[in-house]
Amino acid sequence: MLHGRLVRLLSALLAVGLLVISGCSSSNPDSSTPSGGNTPQTGQPSAPKADVVLRIALNADPPKLDPHQSTALVDRQVFQSLFDKLVDFDKDLNVVPGLAEKWEVSADGKTYTFFLRKGVKFHDGTAFNAEAVKYNFDRMLDPNFASPRKSEISAVDKVTAVDESTIKIELKQPFAGLLATLADRAGMIVSPAAAKAAGVDFVNNPVGTGPFKFKDRLKGDSINLVRNEEYWQKDLPKAAGITYKTVTDENVKLVNLQSGQLDIIDTVPAAQVPQLKSDARLKVVIGPSLQYQGLWLNTTKAPLNNKLVRQAIGAAIDREALIKVVFGEVAVPASSPFAPGTPANNKKQAPARDLAKAKKLLSDAGQSNVSVALKISPSPINQQIAQVVQNMLGEAGIKVTIEQEEFGQLLDKLGKKNFDMAQVGWSGRPDPDGNIYAFIITGGGNNYSGYSNTKVDALLNDARIPTDMSKRVQIYSEIMAILDDEVPYVYLWHPQDVKGLGPTVQGYVPVPDGMIRTLNLTK
């Protein structure tokens, strides 16, 4: 009641205000009185046009537009438009040709030969060829360039341009994840001429072979791309341009999609899905993703250095209930870092809650009143998750205090092992190695739990070798059996990939890596 009255009062006030404004602006020759007819947004769908510019919202400003310097997830969205990769994924995560038309792998798995597409040009007009690919690998491996890609392709020993359109990559040891790696940033080919000319400033002037060319950007606000008229795929891309707009606030993103200022919004939070669905003009696309989320447990510090206490935490959490409360339909329970639908996911049911077992484990551990701090980065969803976890663990007799830390601080403390329990997940990679290796291996770059097990280390290395996926899957199952027992990380859920589309957007195909392919997009 009160709310209704307030709104009415407010509307009246606003109406008065608008009259004042329009009264003053009509005297200004440069402006016009606001009216329904001449405003930029419309709600009606229209036929596809040749000159459409699609506006895609990103939830953060992409820091570095150089695929060989980039470390932020959000950069990868923009790269889909600017760069082509040697190979790509289709919607079922099969590796398909990209800049390489086909490839061969030697029997020992140590030599990859790529046959490159001919007649492809970079946005600056220079030719794409085997020399250019070789330059890209040299660039990533150059110690002075400090590329984050260097560790991804650390298995590469030698790259040779066999002829104009053939490139041979020799590995130090077999690395089964290579193709998947080359379907991401390490496989994106930048123009050697432009990279040499721009130096470190290439991040602000990216030049690739992709369907769209870089036009300009306003840091923190927007990135504008225009169609590459000489793109090697005939009659593509369909749109005349793409504008990536940084919109950090979820509500702002949604209202701008509804009012027509945005065409596609990324990472829609669960709470907005019903709202999006209730707006008949908008489309919601919910697809699988490669992500996982859960809890890091610090194995180097009491009380969680005790395996039984870690097991108790795993047993006390009801994944189904957590998902129902917080995510509704936009998450599925997890039992491993491997998302459903990917080969290494063994389709094992996520463990059910067992409160009695949790209590018994705690008493076996001789710890009657365990108290731990749960660190989260501040967001309404994270708070909700933390509260649910707090309640569930509380019922088992584990007292949880929730500590919010700004993300930079949180990472700092995780790196220094200055925490008990932390809710931090992973954006996911198509190859299983990218979801487990650095997180679990002793001293790994993302091994926040401080976990160390020589047997697991050996298995993780073994799993990198076979080119036959079924053999690798076996090894990963062995690893997961050990991790289920030792619980350095409690795998809780796999978020689904949720995108919101405006009324007229056409040509969007979800790929589980969450990246929006802009080639066929139009409206």
Next chain:
Amino acid sequence: MLVFLVRRVALMVPILLLVSIIAFSLIHLIPGDPALVILGPEAPRETVEALRIQLGLDRPLPVQYASWLGAAVQGDLGRSLVDRQPVAKLIRQRLPATAELAVLTFLLSILIAVPIGIYTSVRRGGLADWIGSVAALAGQSIPHFWLGIMLIMLFSLQWKLLPASGYVPLWVNAKANLLSMILPAFATGAREAAVTTRYLRASLLEVLKQDYVRTARAKGLAERVVVMRHAVRNALIPVITSSGLQIAALLGGLVITETIFTIPGFGRLIVDAIFQRDIPVVQGAVLFAALMVMCVNLMVDVVYSTVDPRIKLSGGRG
């Protein structure tokens, strides 16, 4: 007057120095290694280490500050740690939107506040006064972000009168620019108008009780002349003070409005830079914001003496 100006400008130097030291210390007091924050959780550790050295973050803090200061006094504010863009360029890119929004907000607030403030104080105790006071209280109490979202819901979604976002620079497309600025200006202007209304009303009520006003009335001057020519001018002094403070706050503090209406402004530049631990950008932007606040204060002092000749600008005021 000239002595006053010179002394005030000279005083800015130590203040700016102090501000830069405080800003530098604060950003370093926040936990979180800039190299790690810039590269994010998905970066390999050796890359983080390499970046730290490349950015000079491995040097002692006083050395880092001194080298920044050395360049800054020569007019070089350095480059962003994130993408190596010059800080001066980033400030230049972001300032027009915020300045425009601040000016529009200010004009709007004056446009609303002055008539309402005068009317309600003249008709003190009447229905108009009561409505005006309630509206002013509401305007002051309603948070920007809520009002902003409500305005978008009503004007963009419900009535489709104005765009929810879509800022373009004034010189690129003036019409689209002004259309996109109406809602943001109102979202912040409502509060500023409320504050100014209350100041003006209180101040004018005080002045209207004074002897010279009674004298003016006794002379037989029309009530309109008494209020407009004799009372309002004297009542404006506290209003100018509060407006000056408001403009200063607006220039640095529009971050919420900028976020809601996705305006690429100065406030968002500072906040983003703090979250990214982009030290040179924080340093440069804070310094610039401090400079703007001081300039506005100086202007307010000059305006005082124009409005009220009894206030003399000698060097003594600080």
